[in-house]
Amino acid sequence: KQYRIAVIPGDGIGKEVMPEGLRVLETAAKKHGVSLHFDHFDFSSWDYYEKHGQMMPDDWKDQIGKHDAIYFGAVGWPAKIPDHVSLWGSLIKFRREFDQYVNLRPVRLMPGVPSPLANRKPGDIDFWVVRENTEGEYSSVGGRMFPDTDREFVTQQTVMTRIGVDRILKFAFELAQSRPKKHLTSATKSNGISITMPYWDERVEAMAKKYPSVKWDKYHIDILTANFVLHPDWFDVVVGSNLFGDILSDLGPACTGTIGIAPSGNINPEGNFPSVFEPVHGSAPDIAGQGIANPIGAIWSGAMMLEHLGEKEAGKSIVDAIERTLAERTLRTKDLGGNADTTACGKAVADMVD
Amino acid sequence: KQYRIAVIPGDGIGKEVMPEGLRVLETAAKKHGVSLHFDHFDFSSWDYYEKHGQMMPDDWKDQIGKHDAIYFGAVGWPAKIPDHVSLWGSLIKFRREFDQYVNLRPVRLMPGVPSPLANRKPGDIDFWVVRENTEGEYSSVGGRMFPDTDREFVTQQTVMTRIGVDRILKFAFELAQSRPKKHLTSATKSNGISITMPYWDERVEAMAKKYPSVKWDKYHIDILTANFVLHPDWFDVVVGSNLFGDILSDLGPACTGTIGIAPSGNINPEGNFPSVFEPVHGSAPDIAGQGIANPIGAIWSGAMMLEHLGEKEAGKSIVDAIERTLAERTLRTKDLGGNADTTACGKAVADMVD
Ligand SMILES: CC(C)[C@H](C(=O)O)[C@@H](O)C(=O)O
Ligand SMILES: CC(C)[C@H](C(=O)O)[C@@H](O)C(=O)O
Numbered sequence: 001k002q003y004r005i006a007v008i009p010g011d012g013i014g015k016e017v018m019p020e021g022l023r024v025l026e027t028a029a030k031k032h033g034v035s036l037h038f039d040h041f042d043f044s045s046w047d048y049y050e051k052h053g054q055m056m057p058d059d060w061k062d063q064i065g066k067h068d069a070i071y072f073g074a075v076g077w078p079a080k081i082p083d084h085v086s087l088w089g090s091l092i093k094f095r096r097e098f099d100q101y102v103n104l105r106p107v108r109l110m111p112g113v114p115s116p117l118a119n120r121k122p123g124d125i126d127f128w129v130v131r132e133n134t135e136g137e138y139s140s141v142g143g144r145m146f147p148d149t150d151r152e153f154v155t156q157q158t159v160m161t162r163i164g165v166d167r168i169l170k171f172a173f174e175l176a177q178s179r180p181k182k183h184l185t186s187a188t189k190s191n192g193i194s195i196t197m198p199y200w201d202e203r204v205e206a207m208a209k210k211y212p213s214v215k216w217d218k219y220h221i222d223i224l225t226a227n228f229v230l231h232p233d234w235f236d237v238v239v240g241s242n243l244f245g246d247i248l249s250d251l252g253p254a255c256t257g258t259i260g261i262a263p264s265g266n267i268n269p270e271g272n273f274p275s276v277f278e279p280v281h282g283s284a285p286d287i288a289g290q291g292i293a294n295p296i297g298a299i300w301s302g303a304m305m306l307e308h309l310g311e312k313e314a315g316k317s318i319v320d321a322i323e324r325t326l327a328e329r330t331l332r333t334k335d336l337g338g339n340a341d342t343t344a345c346g347k348a349v350a351d352m353v354d
Numbered sequence: 355k356q357y358r359i360a361v362i363p364g365d366g367i368g369k370e371v372m373p374e375g376l377r378v379l380e381t382a383a384k385k386h387g388v389s390l391h392f393d394h395f396d397f398s399s400w401d402y403y404e405k406h407g408q409m410m411p412d413d414w415k416d417q418i419g420k421h422d423a424i425y426f427g428a429v430g431w432p433a434k435i436p437d438h439v440s441l442w443g444s445l446i447k448f449r450r451e452f453d454q455y456v457n458l459r460p461v462r463l464m465p466g467v468p469s470p471l472a473n474r475k476p477g478d479i480d481f482w483v484v485r486e487n488t489e490g491e492y493s494s495v496g497g498r499m500f501p502d503t504d505r506e507f508v509t510q511q512t513v514m515t516r517i518g519v520d521r522i523l524k525f526a527f528e529l530a531q532s533r534p535k536k537h538l539t540s541a542t543k544s545n546g547i548s549i550t551m552p553y554w555d556e557r558v559e560a561m562a563k564k565y566p567s568v569k570w571d572k573y574h575i576d577i578l579t580a581n582f583v584l585h586p587d588w589f590d591v592v593v594g595s596n597l598f599g600d601i602l603s604d605l606g607p608a609c610t611g612t613i614g615i616a617p618s619g620n621i622n623p624e625g626n627f628p629s630v631f632e633p634v635h636g637s638a639p640d641i642a643g644q645g646i647a648n649p650i651g652a653i654w655s656g657a658m659m660l661e662h663l664g665e666k667e668a669g670k671s672i673v674d675a676i677e678r679t680l681a682e683r684t685l686r687t688k689d690l691g692g693n694a695d696t697t698a699c700g701k702a703v704a705d706m707v708d
Contacts, residue, residue, distance in 0.1 A: 076545075083544070083545040084544075084545070084548055084552075087545055087546075088548070092546075114472075115472070116471055116472060116583050116584050117470055117471065117472060117583075118468075118469070118470060118471060118472040118473075119472075137512075137546070137547055138546050138547060138548070140548065140549075141509075142511070142512075142549040142550065143549065144549075144553065149516070150516060150517060151515075151516070152515065152516035153513060153514065153515040153516065154513075154514045154515075154549060154550050154553040155495075155511045155512065155513050155514075155549070155550070156511065156512050156547060156548075156549035156550040157496070157509045157510065157511050157512075158491075158496075158509065158510050158511075158512065159507060159508075159509050160507065160508045160509075161505075161506065161507040161508075162503070162504060162505070162506035162507065163504060189597070189600075190437070191430075191437040191438070191441055192446075192491070192492050192596070192597070192600065193491055193492060193510060193597070194438055194442070194492070194494065194510075195494075195496040195497065195498075195508060195509070195510035196496065196508050196509070196510040198438075199498065199508040221597075221600075221601055222600045222601050222603075222604035222605070223604055223613075225579055225601055225604060225605040225608070226604045226605055226607070226608030226613060227608075229470050229471075229583060229605065229608045229609055230470050230608050230612075242546070243543070243546070243547070243575075246543075246546065246575075246576045247575055247576050247579055247601070249576075250576035250577055250579060250580045251576070251579040251580055251583065251605075253580070254579070254580030254581075254583045254584050255583055258584075259577075259580060
């Protein structure tokens with residue numbers, strides 16, 4: 001079977017890291033007998049917006065909705081275009097309209113990447129953050145009243161649906177069940193956020209009954225962030241709402257050294273729509289155009305994409321190659337104390353794939 | 355002038371750390387010619403609830419509302435009483451009804467306290483988290499519809515008022531202006547939480563115009579938590595909403611080694627109502643009754659209380675004594691690698707006060 005992949009480099013360093021991601025994907029595909037076909041798209045970028053006055057063509061769903069997956073670089077350029085136009089016009093649109101209700105990110109301390117945490121070694125930190133990706137705190141319900149007076153107020157609703165909460169919890173419990181430690185941690189704040197968060201807890205408890213082999217616990221988000229720093233070895237699968245998952249999946253990678261190498265999947269598990277795989281880092285306008293961006297986040301996202309497509313071995317060969325590359329100082333990019341540029345680092349990973 | 359302090363030990367280790375806090379306060383008061391009068395109250399505790407079926411007497415406001423400050427231990431005992439009864443029946447009630455709209459917490463790496471962050475030394479990390487303490491994400495507006503069906507959903511509003519946002523920002527900008535670095539960082543998430551957070555940003559921008567000597571920046575909460583770990587030296591005053599401030603003021607102390615020594619003030623800056631000073635840690639049922647709790651959080655909270663009352667020198671003498679105590683391993687409690695019990699540690703600090 002041939003997989004059709006929509007490739008969207010987007011903005012800034014997105015354009016620089018994607019060619020390296022593709023290089024490594026092609027190498028791994030060839031070695032593992034996987035057939036990948038890439039279609040390239042220039043929308044979801046500032047360039048496209050400048051020409052067309054919108055982030056994506058009207059028929060964007062027809063153009064990319066039938067692909068097996070979307071391989072994405074980065075979007076956004078706050079100095080040129082407001083976030084609510086660029087992000088809500090592409091990234092968040094994909095999540096909503098392609099019902100990518102799982103945002104999945106590994107937190108893993110890799111060889112050669114210095115951790116900001118004292119005395120942590122590769123192997124000590126290795127867990128997944130599972131984030132609800134369509135509802136919760138990122139709602140569009142709310143508004144402002146009495147503008148420009150002392151009575152002015154603004155409200156925004158957090159929305160949790162039974163369907164939305166249960167399906168992300170199910171995904172997280174199944175992931176936990178599939179792992180050796182079988183341990184799930186739920187992020188809550190039911191002692192302060194007194195309506196939605198107790199509901200979240202209630203659904204976690206109900207779902208846990210269906211997965212008796214999974215040990216689970218919960219922490220309030222405040223102490224949970226503290227425990228990411230103090231006890232990152234405690235975690236196996238961590239599940240949180242849209243906002244809590246967002247926070248934890250930046251904090252986690254920071255605890256393992258850098259968000260510069262972190263990958264992510266925006267996943268529709270049922271496969272009704274394509275899933276999006278993208279590095280966690282953004283378009284980084286400050287370093288764009290210099291050829292120094294770290295391509296590992298994009299490359300690792302490609303590996304996650306292969307695994308999602310069912311090509312586990314090809315995916316694993318890339319992750320292994322990343323580990324071997326990062327272990328060599330000279331093959332790392334500047335942000336990790338090396339001296340390789342984007343291309344050299346990408347080529348190094350491709351060479352390591354077997 | 356004599357200051358009248360209401361003392362509420364509360365639950366668990368709250369009862370064990372408060373005597374040490376009082377010991378140190380009395381010593382510092384005597385040495386600095388400050389006159390403190392303490393009134394002790396047994397409400398806001400599980401014991402009180404067991405006897406009376408409520409956390410506080412009906413006339414609690416009459417009993418403690420005229421004091422110059424409230425010195426608080428800890429409340430909550432989830433195994434015996436649900437959080438929404440214990441916390442919302444005391445701690446959060448104080449914040450709301452005494453209009454303690456500022457929650458203030460120092461983040462400071464102290465000598466002798468091992469930081470979980472690699473290569474950070476005392477002096478490297480020294481900032482304040484200023485948290486909005488009355489509104490925001492901790493609203494009581496929301497509800498559930500279609501219970502126990504597939505259509506079930508739950509909503510909860512985040513509420514930001516002009517008055518509420520502006521006054522916390524004013525407090526934070528004034529604090530920044532009073533410090534050598536004059537630097538303020540605002541916690542936002544306006545790229546995802548698209549109604550309330552852009553409003554927060556808007557009010558920050560407006561307030562910043564009134565404080566031209568303050569350099570300010572803003573980060574989305576996800577990358578901000580990452581920067582607490584990667585670049586804690588970047589911060590001077592960090593201001594956030596009720597939820598973001600809650601998260602940052604647990605994560606910050608964790609980055610400096612432990613939330614076990616962190617103090618906090620729940621402050622009504624106008625002095626219309628008493629402010630509450632309490633350690634960040636909770637009642638810790640797991641170690642309660644053993645006499646091993648670290649009293650430094652309570653003692654440091656006492657120092658914040660003195661500073662709030664205008665007794666800066668007496669307050670500073672306590673903070674200095676804490677630093678000198680922590681520097682000696684044998685004077686520290688077990689959680690910090692020492693072998694002192696709660697009382698021995700408290701006495702050591704009292705002895706160091708000058
Ligand atoms: C106990 C809880 C409701 C409280 C809060 O979230 O405000 C606590 O975490 C704090 O920071 O004082
Ligand atoms: C860019 C922003 C809207 C987005 C989010 O908060 O979801 C990003 O932080 C992410 O995690 O993908």
